[in-house]
Amino acid sequence: MPAQPHITIRLEGGSRSFSPGSLLRGEYWLEGVSSEEVKAVELSILWYTEGKGEEDLAVHFFRRDSLDQLPYAAGRWIGAFSTVLPHSPLSYQGLIVKIVWCVRVRVFLARGKQVLEELRFRLGSAWVPKGISK
Amino acid sequence: MRAEEGAGLARWRRFYEKKRGHRRTGSPVLAMLGELCFHGAVFFAGCLGLAVVLVGFVIPDWRINRDFIQTECTVLDVGVSKIEKNGAPLYRPAIRIRYEVAGETRVTTAQEPWNRRTEDPKQCEQFAREFIEGQKYPCWYDPAHPDVVVLVRGYHWGGWIWLIVPSALIILGGGGLVYGLMRWRASAERRALLVQQARSLPRGEPSTSTAEQWPGIPPAPDPKESPGTTLAYRLPMFSERGWALIVSFVVGVLWNGVVLIFIVLAVSRYLQGEPDWVGTAFLLPFAAVGAGCIYWFFRELILATIIGPTIVEVSEHPLQVGRTYELFLSQSGRLKMKFLEVLLVCEEEALYRQGTTARRETQRVYEDRLFRQEDFTISSESVFQTRSPLAIPAGAMHSFQSPHNKIQWKILVRGQAHGWPVYQRSFPLIIFPARADGLLPCPPNPT
Incomplete structure (x- = not known):
């Protein structure tokens, strides 16, 4: 039975809420695999839509690494990332349209298998405007 | 762990596909x-x-x-040879020539181009008659294979x-x-x-473009393209009434065109003294629907023309969340109005597939009445005009557009004249998120 990697994503400062144009910094850890078992690791910072409509997705930051490129310490591979977040689109929880921002790590294992982990965060503070006047 | 793809129990792969929603x-x-x-x-x-x-x-x-190298040849024999292609006879000129290559005399049949092969033997003879036996003509031979020679x-x-x-x-x-x-x-x-990269490549936009600075927000219009007369920017209008007019016209013409053919046939039989009463009775409901289509078209036409132009101008555009602007409304026509109101509206729109059908769903999430007036008259001499503050609620979501999802802000002008149904005209707005520095992609025009 091949080993299953365990992915942990952590954002600097522990906050999950960011202002548009601010710096998003963090790191991810990959545990339980060797460099031979992993073909590549993709890190994306992206938004996607949820709700009634078909999913739309746009990538703000993307990086593809091999494990050899990542530092190894205390039994885990560590990948750091940092990017300036854009001004839009802001995170939104509407009635039929929702916009979700996240950091997503996708690990490509040998034999074509993939494992992914994502950590959602909030960009800006846009809300469903209250009120339908009668 | 959110998901694992490509992993699972060993099982046969599905070779066919089914849709499940x-x-x-x-x-x-x-x-x-x-x-x-x-x-x-x-x-x-x-x-x-x-x-x-x-x-x-x-x-x-x-x-x-x-x-091929040019030389001179003597025509020895002119004829037509017959070959078979796919069971059909095909004729080509067969011209035997004599020529010299490096002092060596050669005799062969010249090759003919493919377009001189024909199914008509007479046409082939005409080709062949261009050359006369015993006369000299230029010819070209292949230096690698001197026996391959052409006359044309x-x-x-x-x-x-x-x-x-x-x-x-x-x-x-x-x-x-x-x-x-x-x-x-x-x-x-x-x-x-x-x-994303492929989309941005052909346009070659610089990194400072609006689309890159404000991803997910529809492109902001240039205020210079549509300046207002009272305020800085005149909003373009989208009217559902225009579409209704076009649809009523097309449906009316198609339906009545077909019905008219049958009416002409029925009348001609009646004039010939052979009236078809059953057929005529069967035609009556279709003719009634056709009359309904004509009524529908003229009603839409009158609605589109009797309500004069509606003009909406704003003091700045694009707008920004949390700020207050000025709005100007002008409604012309000769109308005794029951009511006229201006609404600021935000709608979510989602496109999705249900089976093989593409569907669109719209959900209104915000509606604020900016202005309403009841029981008044608009005449051709006095166009109705009013100004109103336009406040974009703080913290509200900005305009958003992606291939299948949209958040659209708009000004909605709704009204009803006595004796006429309610009409509605829509003026889309582009609203940007609030920024501490207040910077927008297009500098607003001064009012």
Whole structure:
């Protein structure tokens, strides 16, 4: 039975809420695999839509690494990332349209298998405007 | 762990696919493999076709005109030879010539271009009669094979056109192969990134463009393109009434066109003294629907024309969340109004597939009445005009647009004249998120 990697994503400062144009910094850890078992690791910072409509997705930051490129310490591979977040689109929880921002790590294992982990965060503070006047 | 893809218990791959709502069963790997095989086959067929056209026609035609060496020959015999192609007889001129190559005398039958082969023996004889026995003519021989000689040179572009077919197959198949291989094992994020890069490439926009600075927000209009007369920017109008008018016209013309044919037939039979009362009775409900279509069209026409132009201007555009602007409304016409109101509206719009049908759902999430007036008259001498503050609620979501999802802000002007149904005119707005520095992609015009 091949080993299953365990992915942990952590954002600097522990906050999950960011202002548009601010710096998003963090790191991810990959545990339980060797460099031979992993073909590549993709890190994306992206938004996607949820709700009634078909999913739309746009990538703000993307990086593809091999494990050899990542530092190894205390039994885990560590990948750091940092990017300036854009001004839009802001995170939104509407009635039929929702916009979700996240950091997503996708690990490509040998034999074509993939494992992914994502950590959602909030960009800006846009809300469903209250009120339908009668 | 959110998800694991490609892992699971050993089982047979599904070779066929079923739709389960918007999900699909079946193996994406097999689907991709099938797609690659199809494009590979198209590419291979193109290469094969190109090789056949090149070797069989293009290269020989090119060599005859570029490499063959000119000399002089004597025509010994002129005739017509018959060959069979696919069971049909085909005739070609057969001209035996004598010529010298490097001091050596050779006798052979000159090759004829493919377009001088014909099913008509008389036409072939005409070709052959261009040469007279015993006379001397220029001829061209292949330096590599001196027995190959021609009496007629020139490019035959009709044959070169056949290059288009295999070239098209190579481009289509090759393009599909490259695209498929790029997507092979590529993650959704990587594919999305490739699409984003491909979209920005042809436009060659600088990094400071609005789209890159404000992703997901529809492009902001240039205030200079639509200046207002009272305030800085005149909003473009979207009227559902215009579409209703077009639809009523098209439906009315088509329906009544068909009905009219049957009416003419019924009347002509009546005039001939052979009235078809059953047929005429059957036609009556269709004629009634046709009359209804005519009524519908004229009602839409009157509604579109009796309510005069509605003009909405704003003090700045694009707008910004949390700020207050000024709005100007002008309504012309000769109307006794029951009411007229201006609404600021935010709607979410989602596009989705249900089975094979594409559906659109709209949900209004915000509506604020900016202005309302009841029981008043608009005359041609006094156009109704009013100003109103336009406050974009703080913390509200900005305008957003992606291929299947949209958040749209708009000004809605609704009104009703006595004796007429309610009309509605829509003026889309672009609203940007609030920024501490207040910077927007387009500097607002001064009012």
